[in-house]
Amino acid sequence: MGPAVAEIVFENTTKRFGSITAVDNLSLTVGDGEFVVLLGPTGAGKTTTLRLAAGLEVPNTGRIRVAGVDVTRAPPAERDVAFVFQQYSLYPHYTVYENMAFPLRSPSRRWDEARIEARVREIARLLRIEAKLSNLSTALSGGEMQRVAIGRALVRDPAAFLMDEPLSSLDARLREDLRVELKRIQEDLGATVLYVTHDQMEAMTLADRIGVLAEGRLVQIGTPRQIYSAPASVHVAMRLGSPRINLLPVGALGLADGPAGATTVGVRPEDVILGRGGAVARVIAVEHLGAETVILMESEGNKVHALVGAGAMRHVGEETTVQMLPGTALFFDRDGQRLDAAPTSDAKKPAERAHGT
Amino acid sequence: MSAASTRSVLEPSPWGQRFAALLVILYALITMIPLVWIGLTGLKTPPDAIAYPPKVVFDPSLEGYVNLFTARSRQTPEYMASLPPPTSWYDELVRKRNMVITGPSRFAERYMNSIIIGFGSTFLAVFLGTIAAYGFSRFKVPLKDDLLFFILSTRMMPPIAVAVPIFLMYRALGLSDTHLGMIILYTMVNVSLAVWLLKGFIDEIPMEYEEAALVDGYSRMQAFWKVVLPQAKTGIAATAIFCLIFAWNEYAFALLLTSGNAQTAPPFIPIIIGEGGLDWPAVAAGTTLFLLPIVFFTVLLRQHLLRGITFGAVRK
Numbered sequence: 001m002g003p004a005v006a007e008i009v010f011e012n013t014t015k016r017f018g019s020i021t022a023v024d025n026l027s028l029t030v031g032d033g034e035f036v037v038l039l040g041p042t043g044a045g046k047t048t049t050l051r052l053a054a055g056l057e058v059p060n061t062g063r064i065r066v067a068g069v070d071v072t073r074a075p076p077a078e079r080d081v082a083f084v085f086q087q088y089s090l091y092p093h094y095t096v097y098e099n100m101a102f103p104l105r106s107p108s109r110r111w112d113e114a115r116i117e118a119r120v121r122e123i124a125r126l127l128r129i130e131a132k133l134s135n136l137s138t139a140l141s142g143g144e145m146q147r148v149a150i151g152r153a154l155v156r157d158p159a160a161f162l163m164d165e166p167l168s169s170l171d172a173r174l175r176e177d178l179r180v181e182l183k184r185i186q187e188d189l190g191a192t193v194l195y196v197t198h199d200q201m202e203a204m205t206l207a208d209r210i211g212v213l214a215e216g217r218l219v220q221i222g223t224p225r226q227i228y229s230a231p232a233s234v235h236v237a238m239r240l241g242s243p244r245i246n247l248l249p250v251g252a253l254g255l256a257d258g259p260a261g262a263t264t265v266g267v268r269p270e271d272v273i274l275g276r277g278g279a280v281a282r283v284i285a286v287e288h289l290g291a292e293t294v295i296l297m298e299s300e301g302n303k304v305h306a307l308v309g310a311g312a313m314r315h316v317g318e319e320t321t322v323q324m325l326p327g328t329a330l331f332f333d334r335d336g337q338r339l340d341a342a343p344t345s346d347a348k349k350p351a352e353r354a355h356g357t
Numbered sequence: 358m359s360a361a362s363t364r365s366v367l368e369p370s371p372w373g374q375r376f377a378a379l380l381v382i383l384y385a386l387i388t389m390i391p392l393v394w395i396g397l398t399g400l401k402t403p404p405d406a407i408a409y410p411p412k413v414v415f416d417p418s419l420e421g422y423v424n425l426f427t428a429r430s431r432q433t434p435e436y437m438a439s440l441p442p443p444t445s446w447y448d449e450l451v452r453k454r455n456m457v458i459t460g461p462s463r464f465a466e467r468y469m470n471s472i473i474i475g476f477g478s479t480f481l482a483v484f485l486g487t488i489a490a491y492g493f494s495r496f497k498v499p500l501k502d503d504l505l506f507f508i509l510s511t512r513m514m515p516p517i518a519v520a521v522p523i524f525l526m527y528r529a530l531g532l533s534d535t536h537l538g539m540i541i542l543y544t545m546v547n548v549s550l551a552v553w554l555l556k557g558f559i560d561e562i563p564m565e566y567e568e569a570a571l572v573d574g575y576s577r578m579q580a581f582w583k584v585v586l587p588q589a590k591t592g593i594a595a596t597a598i599f600c601l602i603f604a605w606n607e608y609a610f611a612l613l614l615t616s617g618n619a620q621t622a623p624p625f626i627p628i629i630i631g632e633g634g635l636d637w638p639a640v641a642a643g644t645t646l647f648l649l650p651i652v653f654f655t656v657l658l659r660q661h662l663l664r665g666i667t668f669g670a671v672r673k
Contacts, residue, residue, distance in 0.1 A: 054568075054572050055571070055572075056568050056571065056572070075571070075576070076568075076571040076572045077571060077572075077573075077574045077575060077576060079572075081572065082572065082573075083568070083569065083572040085565050085568070085569060087563065087565055089563070089565035089566055089568070089569040091566060091569075091570075091584055092588065093587040093588060102570070102573055102583075103573035103574055106573055106574030106575050106579075107574065107575065107576070107579065108574035108575075109574055152569075152573070156573075156574075
């Protein structure tokens with residue numbers, strides 16, 4: 001088994017490329033056996049963070065520890081981490097077996113062949129790619145390639161796994177399957193994982209904790225629930241939830257009484273209630289998603305998205321009324337930072353979570 | 358529906374394909390005829406070789422090859438009559454022309470020189486080219502673009518334009534008429550081509566492979582050997598063929614810088630003409646043998662020239 005405390009620690013780590021600061025004074029600890037997902041848009045520094053942990057980049061300042069060892073300037077080979085790349089990066093001139101055996105044959109490990117074979121077969125069984133071991137790595141489907149790439153990381157039993165959007169090149173169906181499988185394997189092995197994605201679904205379902213990055217800074221870190229229900233800023237609130245959170249000026253939908261200094265109010269689409277009184281709204285667009293329906297409305301000059309049950313039939317052009325579920329509003333100040341909602345008149349009514357009419 | 362409607366719009370029509378095939382065959386015929394003629398001439402007797410109208414059907418003879426590999430001297434009929442019976446088939450062949458074999462010719466030696474210099478310089482050019490191309494492709498090299506342009510600029514004039522300085526330099530350095538000198542010269546000419554060709558190939562190998570190898574526990578050098586080189590095989594093979602063809606066929610410098618010791622086959626083959634009349638079969642035989650290594654080498658590496666196998670495991 002791996003070392004006793006397999007954790008990744010960033011201490012005030014900064015990485016600059018020329019004039020661009022890719023990672024800005026990052027401090028983050030991925031605990032032993034913890035699955036941390038870094039979420040952020042392109043260019044937020046997610047991948048650079050992973051590459052710093054892997055040793056593919058050296059930070060300008062700060063330190064990085066893996067399993068208690070300071071690896072800030074250690075070459076990748078000397079770090080006990082495995083990397084799963086977005087593009088699989090299977091060695092095309094090798095078979096699946098050779099790909100998976102490759103890390104074990106490295107000069108830093110040099111296992112004997114019998115031990116390698118046993119290990120590769122064990123992991124192949126875990127990932128259900130046993131039948132493909134003698135295939136050339138190029139003669140695989142996308143899902144199989146990604147399993148092999150994950151397998152190549154697993155065979156080593158490293159202190160930590162670094163995964164850079166490993167599922168992003170797969171189609172939706174496969175991505176869902178592998179996501180579930182990845183979580184199962186991580187829980188079975190108790191593996192420490194630092195995982196990068198821009199897919200909020202992956203982040204919500206896989207993570208023990210989500211770290212939201214913006215422009216190289218760690219904006220917020222917390223459990224998926226915390227990040228979703230108590231985002232630190234407008235930026236974080238917008239990263240999670242589909243359709244996106246409604247951002248309205250204070251006073252819209254009758255939400256006048258926010259805490260002092262609030263300029264923007266955020267309302268999740270699922271907390272918008274239609275046809276039960278409130279502001280007058282006109283339906284602009286209706287998107288049926290199957291189980292749910294997204295309705296875009298205009299009310300008092302603001303566009304409002306609502307997520308309602310499939311039963312709620314609305315038509316474009318229809319007039320209705322819109323209000324929000326009491327106690328669900330998020331208030332933000334001028335700089336986009338969230339303010340704690342002072343107890344307001346909204347909180348009087350018991351929250352009723354009924355979708356639609 | 359007709360068969361025509363089932364094919365993709367990008368695919369040429371059956372008639373188009375036939376026309377294309379016809380063009381290729383025609384082109385092949387035009388380029389092959391001189392080679393076939395040389396091959397045939399090598400198997401003719403000297404009178405057949407210069408017969409007019411040219412003979413297409415003839416009795417094959419190995420006289421050209423015998424003449425190529427031997428030095429002979431013409432004798433009087435009286436002397437010929439006084440000789441004991443010939444001991445071998447090639448002795449007999451030569452005596453028919455009132456000649457005796459006085460020893461081996463220098464062709465084998467020159468041929469060997471060609472092999473040493475051609476393959477030696479090809480190996481060096483590809484070796485240096487691969488390393489340089491990898492460096493240019495993967496590292497931040499100061500003045501990279503200028504250096505690459507400078508490397509390419511060495512090919513902007515025919516190499517023979519600098520023949521005089523090289524001749525003087527080689528004489529001063531004692532490199533004239535040495536194998537080493539010729540290997541260095543051909544390597545110098547080829548390395549620029551090798552760097553440019555190989556840089557293109559190595560640029561196409563995604564960095565992720567090496568990074569994966571680094572994380573998997575390998576050093577940069579080991580990653581280069583285990584991951585980059587196997588994938589650059591195709592490019593290396595193609596580059597090697599180009600380099601070899603240049604070094605193998607080079608005539609002007611070989612004529613200028615070599616004479617007794619390191620002379621290669623190209624300047625030697627025309628000399629054969631002078632030995633005992635216009636011996637076209639011997640020249641043709643020499644040319645045929647001279648072509649074989651290139652043909653062999655190209656066929657050997659042909660499978661690597663077919664591209665596209667290595668690309669696909671990294672999704673772009």
